[in-house]
Every structure is written in structure tokens, then in C-alpha cells.
Amino acid sequence: MNVAQCLTRGQVLGLPRLEAQILFLHAMGRSLHDRAWLLAHDTDEVLPAQLEAFEALAQRRLQHEPVAYIVGYKEFFGLRLTIDKRVLDPRPDTEVLVEWALACGEGLERPRYLDLGTGSGAIALALKSQLPAAEVLAVDCSADALSLAAQNAHNLALHVSFQQSHWLSQVQGKFNVLVSNPPYIEDHDPHLAELTHEPLQALASGPDGLQDIRNIVQNGPNHLEVGGWLLIEHGWNQAAAVRALLEKAGFKQVQSKFDLAGIERCSGGQK
Numbered sequence: 001m002n003v004a005q006c007l008t009r010g011q012v013l014g015l016p017r018l019e020a021q022i023l024f025l026h027a028m029g030r031s032l033h034d035r036a037w038l039l040a041h042d043t044d045e046v047l048p049a050q051l052e053a054f055e056a057l058a059q060r061r062l063q064h065e066p067v068a069y070i071v072g073y074k075e076f077f078g079l080r081l082t083i084d085k086r087v088l089d090p091r092p093d094t095e096v097l098v099e100w101a102l103a104c105g106e107g108l109e110r111p112r113y114l115d116l117g118t119g120s121g122a123i124a125l126a127l128k129s130q131l132p133a134a135e136v137l138a139v140d141c142s143a144d145a146l147s148l149a150a151q152n153a154h155n156l157a158l159h160v161s162f163q164q165s166h167w168l169s170q171v172q173g174k175f176n177v178l179v180s181n182p183p184y185i186e187d188h189d190p191h192l193a194e195l196t197h198e199p200l201q202a203l204a205s206g207p208d209g210l211q212d213i214r215n216i217v218q219n220g221p222n223h224l225e226v227g228g229w230l231l232i233e234h235g236w237n238q239a240a241a242v243r244a245l246l247e248k249a250g251f252k253q254v255q256s257k258f259d260l261a262g263i264e265r266c267s268g269g270q271k
């Protein structure tokens with residue numbers, strides 16, 4: 001088989017074209033950015049062992065394993081993050097939350113940020129990479145997630161502090177911006193059945209998916225400076241509910257922001 005035939009084979013197995021290309025490049029030991037190589041070499045013969053390796057990766061993906069777990073990393077806000085099954089892979093939509101958090105810190109000489117439920121460290125590390133003067137603390141309840149986040153911070157030479165905490169329970173002090181992409185899927189959402197590779201504590205949040213958001217909104221004000229912002233990512237249909245929680249907790253300027261697909265994806269308010 002040649003390169004083009006292998007890619008067609010991936011699609012016949014059920015992979016979207018882009019995923020077939022990425023997994024094929026990974027099987028060939030090439031950079032995942034090397035898609036131009038695929039075009040330039042589409043008639044090159046592929047060794048049987050390489051085809052076998054590609055088909056094995058394709059089968060993992062067809063069993064719903066995230067591409068980032070298979071290739072071992074994901075790019076987020078221009079940072080290359082090591083990713084494995086200890087954490088969720090960061091999604092491009094979360095970059096909207098980071099942009100908003102950066103805007104909230106504008107004008108402050110040394111803004112203090114707290115990332116709640118940091119997972120791979122994606123949000124905290126993106127903030128620190130953009131605002132080197134900022135103080136960034138990142139917490140998670142999962143020791144496994146924190147060890148991967150700390151590894152990412154080390155690899156990127158970004159100084160972020162990490163702490164194990166059930167949301168804000170172990171956190172001391174006040175911050176200018178609290179930012180969180182917490183679990184927000186309803187416990188009985190049928191989509192959870194497909195997400196068997198991801199850590200469940202990163203996904204599900206009570207019968208209405210809002211259990212963790214309620215906790216963060218209730219306790220957030222105790223850890224915010226006056227004028228500080230709480231920004232939360234949530235599900236596609238949760239914006240109105242999250243705004244209502246923020247208003248009930250006394251936040252001002254409560255508003256939502258749209259993700260890249262035009263969905264209200266994060267909501268926040270000011271103390």
C-alpha cells in the first residue's frame with residue numbers, strides 16, 4: 001500500500017480524514033504538522049509494519065480514545081502540553097476563557113490568578129505564558145492531574161504554583177481572577193458512556209451538571225479581591241443557569257462569552 005491508500009484505509013475504517021492524517025503521521029514517526037509531506041509523498045510505499053502500527057492506532061481511536069492520549073500531547077494557546085489519561089485534553093474552546101481571564105488582569109501590575117480544576121495545567125500555563133509578571137496558583141483534587149500539570153510547567157519553564165484542594169477548601173488568600181473549567185456534564189448524560197478513557201471526576205457533576213459550579217460560585221467571593229472576576233466554562237445549555245447562580249451570589253456585570261462555534265460557553269461576574 002502507498003501513503004494515499006493508507007489514508008483511504010483509515011477513512012474506510014471510520015476515521016475522519018484529519019484524524020487519519022494525524023494518526024498516520026504519528027505511526028510514521030513524523031511531526032503531526034507535516035501534513036504537506038502526506039501530499040508530496042502520496043505514492044510512497046508504506047512498509048507492512050508501518051501499516052500495522054497505523055491500523056493499531058486507528059483501532060484505539062475507533063474505541064473513542066482521544067487523539068491527544070494516543071499521540072501524547074496537545075497544543076493549547078501555542079503551548080505543547082503532555083497529555084495522558086490522568087487529565088482531559090484541553091479544547092480550543094477553552095482559549096476563549098483564557099482570553100477573557102487575560103483581559104480581566106489588564107492594567108494590574110502583578111495580577112493574582114487561581115485556576116480551579118487545572119487538569120493538564122492548560123489554563124494556568126497559558127495565563128503565565130502571556131503574563132509573566134502574574135502570580136498563578138492552580139489547584140485540582142487529583143494528585144495524578146497535578147503531577148502531570150507540574151511536569152508540563154517544568155517542560156515549559158513556566159513558574160506556576162500547584163496545590164491539591166477540593167475546589168477552594170484548602171486555598172488561602174485572595175485573587176484578582178478565579179478561572180475554572182470544571183466538570184459540567186450531567187451524571188446520566190448518555191454521552192458519558194463513550195467517554196470511558198477520560199477520568200470521570202473531570203467530566204460529571206451531579207444530576208444537573210451544576211454541582212461543582214455551584215460550589216465554586218458560592219465560595220468564590222471569599223477568595224476574590226473587590227473588583228475581581230470569577231470566570232467559569234460550562235455546557236452549551238448552561239449559560240442562563242450559571243448567570244442566575246452568579247447573580248444570586250451577588251456578582252455584578254454578569255455576562256457570558258461565545259465559543260468558536262457561537263455557543264455561550266463561559267460566564268462570569270465581578271465582585
Ligand SMILES: C[S@@+](CC[C@H](N)C(=O)[O-])C[C@H]1O[C@@H](n2cnc3c(N)ncnc32)[C@H](O)[C@@H]1O
Binds near residue numbers: 116123141145165184
Ligand atoms: C473539565 S476538566 C478541566 C481541565 C483543564 N482545566 C482544562 O481546561 O483542560 C476538570 C478538572 O477539575 C478537576 N476537579 C474535579 N472535581 C474537583 C474538585 N472537587 N476539586 C478540584 N478539582 C476538581 C478534575 O480533576 C479535572 O482536572
